[in-house]
Amino acid sequence: PPVPENLEESRAFKTGIMNRTKIMENGKRLRKNWSTSLVALTDHYLLIFKDAKINSHQEENLKPEIAVELGGSLIEWSQGLSSRKNVFQLTTFTGNQILLQEDCSLTAAEWFYSIKSAISKLPKC
Numbered sequence: 506p507p508v509p510e511n512l513e514e515s516r517a518f519k520t521g522i523m524n525r526t527k528i529m530e531n532g533k534r535l536r537k538n539w540s541t542s543l544v545a546l547t548d549h550y551l552l553i554f555k556d557a558k559i560n561s562h563q564e565e566n567l568k569p570e571i572a573v574e575l576g577g578s579l580i581e582w583s584q585g586l587s588s589r590k591n592v593f594q595l596t597t598f599t600g601n602q603i604l605l606q607e608d609c610s611l612t613a614a615e616w617f618y619s620i621k622s623a624i625s626k627l628p629k630c
């Protein structure tokens with residue numbers, strides 16, 4: 506399905522704030538640049554929005570900056586990729602890699618298992 510235009514259209518079933526940095530794009534390493542973003546989980550995408558400072562009037566119209574396609578993606582707890590705690594990585598079949606992090610380990614685990622469960626419902630290829 507096409508990438509949702511905005512949060513309202515996305516029908517996300519889980520939204521929240523997380524720290525994130527893209528570390529690979531199309532198989533090429535990127536310099537880490539952590540930022541705090543609104544993230545939204547849909548059946549097919551993890552949508553990452555530009556700015557965590559959102560006022561509720563604009564929220565519905567917010568355009569995703571990154572749409573991680575979940576079908577065929579891999580989610581793993583990161584080992585040695587960051588000095589931060591509770592970091593997991595999402596790797597797409599197209600060779601994009603994003604680290605996601607949240608200081609609260611319970612919140613991080615909720616995100617991890619929600620995303621993992623969404624991935625497991627989609628065909629792998």
Ligand code: I3P
Binds near residue numbers: 536537539586588
């Ligand atoms: C990076 C920045 C990141 C850090 C990264 C640094 O430096 O401090 O926060 O990752 O570590 O290189 P810069 O701002 O100069 O780009 P973590 O916070 O995840 O540890 P790394 O190079 O070991 O990945």
